[in-house]
Amino acid sequence: MNVLITGASGFLGRSVTAAIVARGHSVIALVRDPERASTVLPSSVRLVEGDLRVPRSLAGALDGVDAVIHLAACVVGDDDEQLASSVVGAENLLAAMDAGGVRRLIYCGTLSVYDWRRAKSPLDEESPLESDLYTRDGYAISKTWQERIVRRWADAKGTQLTVLRPGFVWGAGNEETSGVGQPIGPLRIVFGGARPLPLTYVENCAAAFAEVLDSTMTIGQTYNVIDAARVTAWRHEGRYLRNTAAKGWRIYVPYLAGLTTARVATWFSRALYRGRGKLPGILTPCRYRARFRPLRFNADKLREAIGAFEAFDYDEAWRHCRLAPVGVATPTADTVVGEGVTA
Numbered sequence: 001m002n003v004l005i006t007g008a009s010g011f012l013g014r015s016v017t018a019a020i021v022a023r024g025h026s027v028i029a030l031v032r033d034p035e036r037a038s039t040v041l042p043s044s045v046r047l048v049e050g051d052l053r054v055p056r057s058l059a060g061a062l063d064g065v066d067a068v069i070h071l072a073a074c075v076v077g078d079d080d081e082q083l084a085s086s087v088v089g090a091e092n093l094l095a096a097m098d099a100g101g102v103r104r105l106i107y108c109g110t111l112s113v114y115d116w117r118r119a120k121s122p123l124d125e126e127s128p129l130e131s132d133l134y135t136r137d138g139y140a141i142s143k144t145w146q147e148r149i150v151r152r153w154a155d156a157k158g159t160q161l162t163v164l165r166p167g168f169v170w171g172a173g174n175e176e177t178s179g180v181g182q183p184i185g186p187l188r189i190v191f192g193g194a195r196p197l198p199l200t201y202v203e204n205c206a207a208a209f210a211e212v213l214d215s216t217m218t219i220g221q222t223y224n225v226i227d228a229a230r231v232t233a234w235r236h237e238g239r240y241l242r243n244t245a246a247k248g249w250r251i252y253v254p255y256l257a258g259l260t261t262a263r264v265a266t267w268f269s270r271a272l273y274r275g276r277g278k279l280p281g282i283l284t285p286c287r288y289r290a291r292f293r294p295l296r297f298n299a300d301k302l303r304e305a306i307g308a309f310e311a312f313d314y315d316e317a318w319r320h321c322r323l324a325p326v327g328v329a330t331p332t333a334d335t336v337v338g339e340g341v342t343a
Contacts, residue, residue: 105150
């Protein structure tokens with residue numbers, strides 16, 4: 001197949017692109033900076049310069065394309081910028097797909113779309129979606145609207161859509177996740193250290209995208225993409241501190257203590273500023289809950305469809321990170337990760 005990938009030069013995109021190329025498909029990468037992309041993508045990938053926010057730059061990019069993997073999302077700027085960039089970009093991509101007659105789309109979503117207050121363990125594809133969306137951060141809002149748009153398009157056009165929702169995507173250059181806690185100088189505050197993290201090692205995530213692309217059984221389905229290993233927040237932060245050049249000390253804070261602090265801070269903010277005060281995410285109950293609430297997770301539905309997709313277990317993934325080239329690129333604006341960075 002001829003496969004166009006958006007966000008191909010981002011953190012997840014590089015691994016997805018390599019996995020698709022390894023399966024013998026021809027890949028076209030839509031990138032804003034071809035020179036930089038050429039240094040991180042396989043030489044066989046055809047680079048097309050374009051910006052999803054600029055419709056005319058997409059002209060001809062989808063000629064001869066059989067399927068699109070949409071990974072690009074804006075994770076920088078304020079809430080309005082993220083919403084405008086991600087949503088407008090998705091609308092322009094879908095219009096270009098219509099113009100090019102492309103009917104197959106694999107869309108990268110996020111666990112951020114779930115309602116973490118109402119969800120029960122295990123969080124799965126049947127868990128309720130966020131009902132009070134505008135209490136969440138810009139990433140959650142923009143990704144929720146992005147997913148709504150691609151679903152409406154698929155329903156209206158009768159096209160072939162598969163939605164994948166990865167957990168916290170991690171790997172070399174992005175070993176620490178925002179789902180663990182909050183760094184304060186050399187201290188690493190770990191909220192609810194015994195809770196399992198919905199981790200997705202980047203190359204395992206890429207393998208899932210490649211398997212889904214090659215499977216017609218996955219068309220029309222939605223899947224969470226979460227590694228099988230049960231890894232706690234405390235364990236992952238400890239491994240990060242031992243296996244990287246980072247220095248610091250873990251500080252354990254019970255989940256409920258952090259949530260209570262967020263509620264008190266919110267009450268004072270409303271009392272003092274009449275609702276106009278702006279608090280950081282960890283002091284906003286809905287956002288705190290979406291990053292740190294202790295739930296169990298699984299990707300059983302995906303495994304039933306494509307089998308075990310993990311090429312690396314947790315320990316192997318860390319060994320693989322240590323073998324990554326020195327100076328491996330860190331995430332960019334093309335990176336797909338989650339609230340605050342996934343949830």
